[in-house]
Amino acid sequence: MAEEMKMRATLQGDITDVKVRMNHIMETGARKDPKTGKLIPPHFIDQVVATLNGKTVLDAQWGIAISRNPFIGFKVKGAKVGDKIVVNAVDNLGTKFSGEVAVAAR
Amino acid sequence: MNQLRRTFLKSSGMAGAVMVAIGAGLLKSGEVMAATWNKLAFTSNNIADAMKNANYGGATESKDIVITVPDIAENGASVPVEVTSNIPGTTSIAIFVEKNITPLAADFEISNGAEPYIYTFVKMGQTSQVRVAVRAGGKAYTVSKEVKVTIGGCGG
Numbered sequence: 001m002a003e004e005m006k007m008r009a010t011l012q013g014d015i016t017d018v019k020v021r022m023n024h025i026m027e028t029g030a031r032k033d034p035k036t037g038k039l040i041p042p043h044f045i046d047q048v049v050a051t052l053n054g055k056t057v058l059d060a061q062w063g064i065a066i067s068r069n070p071f072i073g074f075k076v077k078g079a080k081v082g083d084k085i086v087v088n089a090v091d092n093l094g095t096k097f098s099g100e101v102a103v104a105a106r
Numbered sequence: 107m108n109q110l111r112r113t114f115l116k117s118s119g120m121a122g123a124v125m126v127a128i129g130a131g132l133l134k135s136g137e138v139m140a141a142t143w144n145k146l147a148f149t150s151n152n153i154a155d156a157m158k159n160a161n162y163g164g165a166t167e168s169k170d171i172v173i174t175v176p177d178i179a180e181n182g183a184s185v186p187v188e189v190t191s192n193i194p195g196t197t198s199i200a201i202f203v204e205k206n207i208t209p210l211a212a213d214f215e216i217s218n219g220a221e222p223y224i225y226t227f228v229k230m231g232q233t234s235q236v237r238v239a240v241r242a243g244g245k246a247y248t249v250s251k252e253v254k255v256t257i258g259g260c261g262g
Contacts, residue, residue, distance in 0.1 A: 015221060028229070030207065046143050050220075057220040063148040065203055065211035065229045067184040073225030074216075 005099030016079040028064040048089045079103045156209040162239035165246035173251045182230040182255040189224045193242040196222035205234035230255045
């Protein structure tokens with residue numbers, strides 16, 4: 001899939017500001033198909049892990065209430081320009097998504 | 107002719123039963139794979155149970171958690187929530203929407219130099235308190251802020 005995630009990591013002082021936008025429908029399971037009147041089954045990202053140079057900095061579990069095309073912003077201390085931030089995500093159907101970005105100067 | 111049709115129906119019915127069995131098997135293996143996902147907390151349908159099952163039970167009210175949310179959200183499908191915990195030793199941050207059918211929206215564990223800060227967007231079915239809970243030094247703390255929702259964003 002093209003462009004599963006868009007990421008940006010910007011060093012500001014000694015803190016790196018990371019922004020991640022994922023492409024995902026985030027279907028709650030409570031919405032009805034307007035044509036059939038049947039409930040659309042849930043389909044949502046439920047686990048997200050972010051690493052800095054291979055070390056876990058963020059380990060998240062999500063429910064159905066995260067908005068469509070999810071966005072997360074987080075901050076990491078101690079990263080240097082060029083350090084690698086990787087985000088891995090998986091949805092409730094087992095589909096995996098990932099993205100990576102190098103820390104950039106402001 | 108009629109006999110042939112009978113036989114065909116019978117065999118296709120059996121094939122259907124096998125398909126259902128495979129389907130059930132697949133669902134089961136999926137559940138095993140997602141064993142670490144806190145299903146109990148994410149399916150809890152009231153704020154007290156959701157907090158308890160997510161390990162934030164008995165949380166102390168704290169003004170050291172700062173929530174930034176809009177006072178009024180025109181569209182409940184995407185409400186910005188920005189959280190900073192000023193409690194030293196914060197190890198996790200959870201976001202709850204009290205009036206959603208299942209209040210727990212997300213639970214973030216932070217480690218290895220991550221700041222106690224999270225920015226994300228949540229769905230809100232109706233006007234509700236947005237509650238944040240954090241764990242720090244083995245204790246739970248919480249604070250909430252109301253967001254008025256003009257158009258709900260949880261389906262229907």
